[in-house]
Amino acid sequence: MNGSMGFAPDVTVRSRGFTIGAVGAGMIMAECHLAAYREAGFRVGAIASRTLGNAQKVAERWDIPKVHATPEELIADPAVEILDLAFPPDQQPRLIRLALQQPQIKGILAQKPLALSLDEARALRDEAAAAGKVLSVNQNMRYDQSMRVLKQILDRGELGQPVIATIEMRAIPHWQTFLAGYDRLTLSNMSVHHLDVLRFLFGDPSEIYTAARQDPRTGFPHQDGITISTLKFPSGVIALSMEDVWSGPREEGFDSDIYIKWRVEGTDGVAQGTIGWPHGQPSTLRYASKTATGGKWVEPSWETHWFPHAFIGVMEQLQHAIETGSAPALSVADNVKTMALVEAGYRSIDEHRAVRLDEIEI
Template identity: 40%
Template sequence: MDLDLNYQPKLPRDKSKKIAIVGAGEIVREAHLPAYKMAGFHVVGITDSVQLRAEQLAERYAIPKVYQSVEDLVADTDVEIVDIAVGASSQPSIVESVVAAGKHVLCQKPLGETYAMAKHIVNMCSAVGVKAAVNQQMRWAPGIAATRTIVERGWLGQLTQATIQVNVHTAFEHWPFLRQIDTLEVMYHSIHYMDAIRYLLGTPEYIYADGARYPGQVSHGETRTMIHMKFPGELRALIHDNHNNWADESDWYATFRFEGTDGIVKGTNGALYNYPQGQEDTLSFLSKELHPDFWFRPILKGKWFPHAFMGTMGELMRAVEENREPSNSVADNLKTLQMVFAAYLSMDENRPVWLSEIQ
């Protein structure tokens, strides 16, 4: 019996494509560049609005070029793929320059601050025919990727429900750009869980969501959310997030659970334990098809940060190599953004919002 869960990110045969990065912040330092080093990807340049940050990362990761500007990066004919790691408000103008130069692009999430902005990016990429993907990397987190294999093999039977629960303390105020925005938790955190659930279960019909602040919090936006998703038939999903757990880390948890008529898979999202160091994901599953009452507990290797970042860039590179659309394409990501903006409309109007309403 084959119990290999096939969860490691698939990498391109040709790893020599030249990558340049826009942005030198924490996520690039702690996730993008460590992942690309592990994968053997070829990063040739970097730029940032704070030149010193780009220079420091270039020295740390032996990146040969530090560009003075995005324009200089885009003008470099050696660069084949541009990895954008900046805020959503800056992304459209950068994408416009990148695709005008005929370069492939890995966009940051959220793809757009509005659904119209995201569609504009999709249209720009489509018009010139470049490959364009979104860094929704939780699809390649070990626990989620292994669950995908279990679902595809039919070991859960007919899917009935999914739950992702997070109860931790996240100091959102440490990211200055997050302090002032009104759309915080769903747009910048639960967007990952929405995309992962859609990756595993398909796209829901409607969303009913509620978001709340915590007394005395510094950030403007919501830091507690409950998101209910209805799928066709009897399938349902729930995301329950609280980022204000004031107890010590022994009380924190970040779990997922997917259930079906023939099986159950459950596990932990190790990246949120002992953050930012994190730990490896855990997974256990029960399947009537394999054994009537035995819980399989495979040992997973790797974490969401940084290992899953090999998956997003690797999938884009494989799409270029195989001349196809990446599974995490900008067009595909519009469906995840419909979920995000449906959640915010639901919060505002206190009602279920059908995804078809987000156009």
């Protein structure tokens, strides 16, 4: 069985009326944000980057009418209503604060991690609220098609009471060069996807235990190359998130087995699938439910991908929040809770123990 089966793997675009100013011209902006915005019919009015030449190339590719010499110049542009940031997390907070001072900017889409520390993330949350601006954080895995359909299955109760969930990553991310200068690597920059999506699926966990090791296959210093986190939730759900971000030898001719897999078991059913990003394919989901499928495995399908199509949902939810005056689905207040979970994971690594989330101030 295939087709959508009544599920909504992708969002319906409700709002698209604001002018976006894009800051950044690297892979995530050029290949994901702007590709998604073109498909959705979002209006990108300007772009800037740390390197003017890169911004000019991306502007030409995506027909962006205005190129600013600096991010600061773009932020001051009176035509820019939404600031879309794809910038390193050590430099992002300064640009967010500058945007909060601009009367014409109604909303900001920031990258994750929002900042390099939980303290900085809390401060940005409070400053955005004081400025009356909508600050949203690009936790785009919530808009992966398999995660959206899984959430719909859970909300329908088709798996019964959720019992255990796992996310297993053996894939090589696009490590930006700036990460080599940070002391935190995988938990902050890759596990943050999985920890956030587990919150999206099951609510806020009560505790986390994270084990990590340096990865001898990663070519720059770091403390957390490979991470394994176990989360417990008040509902009783236990979840495991594992990130192996090198995935075997990478020498030419070595056949690495690269994948991201997930599985959720409940009292009435099981769902499992893959994230298609490492291979440029759609994500997958198959599930069997005693109540909804007669115990038989069924497989909803779709043609869209996590990259770039999830970025339609991320920008759409921000525009809709601005248009309606409602809270964005990816609010900065909610993201601070994900940042707190990451911080608890690092405390767990440092102290070799499970850390309760109520130990972390949010």
